Amino acid sequence: MHDLVIRNGSIVDGTGAAARSGDVGITDGRIRELGTVTEAGRQEIDADGRVVAPGFVDVHTHLDVQGFWDTSLSPSPLHGVTTAFAGNCGFTVAPLDEQAGDYLMRMLSRVEGMPLESLQSGASWDWRTTSEFFDRLDGTLAINTGYMVGHSAIRRVVLGEEATERAATPAEIERMADLLRAGLRAGGLGFSSTWSQSHHDAAGRPVPSRAAAPEELYALARVAGEFEGTSLEFLPILPPAGGGFDPDTAELMIAMSVAARRPLNWNILSVTAKTFEDAQARLAVGDLARARGGKVVALTMPDTPPARFSFRAGFVLDMVPGLHDYFFLPVEERLAILRDPARRAQLRIAAEKPSPYSHLVNWRSRHLVETFSPRNAGLAGRLVGDIADERGGDPFEVLMDIIVEDELKTTFSNPPGTVRPEDWEARAKVWRDPRAVIGASDAGAHLDMLEFFAYSTMLLEQGVREQGVIGLEEAVRLITQVPAELYGLRDRGVLATDAIADVVVFDPATIARTPIETRFDLPGGAGRLYGEAVGVGHVLVAGTEIARDGAFTGARPGRVIRSGRDTATAPLI
Known part of the structure; x- marks a missing residue:
């Protein structure tokens, strides 16, 4: 007898193959049968009229600290996300020393729009190593989470208050490399950093990684290449409208990828019909990287609802x-x-x-x-x-x-604009481009500013059903198999025999976002933008149902995704 059988669904397996009717038999957290399942299940779900797909993989979040006060990591799982990667932009919360924790939480309150009162009261901040941080969260969360090792965190530990002020010495770079190695040995997914001109700490100074010379970035990228199943993530200085990256920025990203022999992803690439040529010019860095044996891809979003600005957060x-x-x-x-x-x-x-x-x-x-x-x-x-x-x-x-x-x-x-059919067509061309990947949600960050946590529902509601610019099977592939392969995620991202049973069951005719509202449910009474989904019937992680019809079940089967064990080195082609 199976632990769970999902019956009569339209199986969209994440590979892009045509949907097919069938059942899914799950035992011990893995898919054991696909097709016609005659064996009964201790629990059964009737998916008649609904799609059965792999759980969605969100490769760019800032959910590092939220798990200490919200183990559901809401609302992302309500939109079908079963695996989320955090620690992006160099903004991790490990490693720490006696002073770094206070600095980093204040930096996060500024640069990522996380209320300081929530950061201070919602987590203990008493871990020191990346390994200790992972162990605190492992087995406590609803979904799977993986974490990069962040440049600003290790730079602050090594250089202290001078981290924002100067280039590092060779000895300091080696100390940072040792901290990075320790984090990757513990299962960190790779190395993340930023040079973005919008990233400032709580005192208004550029964040620590922005003081790094290219040689420092290359050295740390090479460390990532020493470990199986790692990757690179970087926020470059974005060019003004009208062209691609300047040669120095392009060279930085390409050389980091080549030094590590790992893919590098950057964000964010916003696309309309008017900006399509600019987007193509920025994507061209991927061609230059490929010619030199590297891989550089852009992260993009299905839609870009207007960002919300405020005189309280001040970001942008x-x-x-x-x-x-x-x-x-x-x-x-x-x-x-x-x-x-x-x-x-x-x-x-x-x-x-x-x-x-x-x-x-x-x-x-x-x-x-x-x-x-x-x-x-x-x-x-x-x-x-x-x-x-x-x-x-x-x-x-x-x-x-x-x-x-x-x-x-x-x-x-900004003034609300009218999105035209040609804008959706331009976006769909970029979604399909191998030099781009859908996934820049920033879930867990900019809590009063962005609603991108609903990106998967945006794609299925608007791109597939309302605009018709992409087919269902292809859309599912772009938010499952494609991001999973970017990070070399093992046994996830597709529905296949013996794959881990991260599964979402949804109604393609009704899936949609609910209106966004501000909820004051964070530690210290702080607020955040919040929105749920309709049409998402069941969300499973390792065969355990974590959400049903828009409500969490209370189950917490998620595990920390660790490089090498749960990821393989992704190819550069």
């Missing part, structure tokens, strides 16, 4: 030169500035000086997404300019009044 807005210092002040000081007419006026003058980011401070065009004070009720969904006209006021002053009333919690976005 701090790239406006005149606002940069403001967003590194304490919240109460920021509120005091906005309440003082003279200081508010000075801030406006500084913010509106011409810069490449002037579009972010076109106050009239800001679209209010969510407000919180009863006095701001009814303003969400409206343009600031329209509200200002209605009140007979100045758009900047009206927006600041709203923000003050909400104690900086107000979220707003």
Whole structure:
């Protein structure tokens, strides 16, 4: 007798093969039969009219700390995610020393939009090694999680307060290499880093990895190449619209991949019909890497809903030169500035000086997404300019009044645009491109800014059903087998005999995202954007049902994915 049999489903196995009717028999956490299963199951699921697919693999998250206070890692599993990779952008929370923990949690609160009060009260921060960190989480979570070893963390431990200020010496690079080796030996999935111009720590300084010279990155990339089943992840300096990467940035990514003999993925590549040629120019770094024996791929998303900005988080807005210092002040000081007419006026003058980011401070065009004070009720969904006209006021002053009333919690976005059929067609071309992979959700980060945690549902709801730019089988392959192969994930990413039974059962006719809302359910009472899915009936990890019809079952079968044991070295072709 099988532990579980899923019957009468439309099996979409993740390889891109045509769907076929059949059953799935699961015993001891693995798929033992596919097709017609005559043996009974202790538990049975009738999947008639629904798709049975591999669990979705999310390769870019920041779920490193959330597992200490939310072992479900919600809401990602409700959207069918059964494996998530964290520790990206160099922002890991191990290794630590006596001072690094406080620095890193403050850095994460700034650069990844995680509320500091949640980081401080939701985790103990008393581990030291990467191995200890993995052991704390292993066997406690609903889904499988794998973690990179992050550059900023190891740089802070080795260089201390100077980590953000200077290049490392050869001896310091070797000490970082030793910490990286220890993390990879414990099962870290590889090496992650960033040079992104948007990444600053809590004091407004570039994060530690941005002070690294190319030689340091090459040396650490080579260390990743010493271990089976590892990979590289890097955020480059993104070029302006109108072309590909500058030669130095392209060379950096290519040389890192060649030095490690491992794939390197970067993000994020946003695509519309208007930006398609720019996207192709950026993807060209993959061709240059292939010619030299490396592999460089972009991470992209099915859709890019407008990011939410706020004067509380300040992320992205701090790239406006005149606002940069403001967003590194304490919240109460920021509120005091906005309440003082003279200081508010000075801030406006500084913010509106011409810069490449002037579009972010076109106050009239800001679209209010969510407000919180009863006095701001009814303003969400409206343009600031329209509200200002209605009140007979100045758009900047009206927006600041709203923000003050909400104690900086107000979220707003760029003007909502109309996505055209040609935009979806352009995106689908990039999804299929072997130089790109779907997966840049940032789940666990930018908690008041992004809703990309629902990327799998976006793809199946919009790309497949509503827009029809990609078939169901191909779409499933792009969020299962393709990301699994990028990281060399063993026995996951496809439905096959003896594969681990990470499975999602969904209704292709109804799968959809629910409206996004802010929930104040984090430690310390902090808020986050939250959205569920409809049409996702069952989510299984290693044959154990972790979610059913949008609700968690309470089961926690997830394991920490460890390089070498759970991953093989991915090919560079």
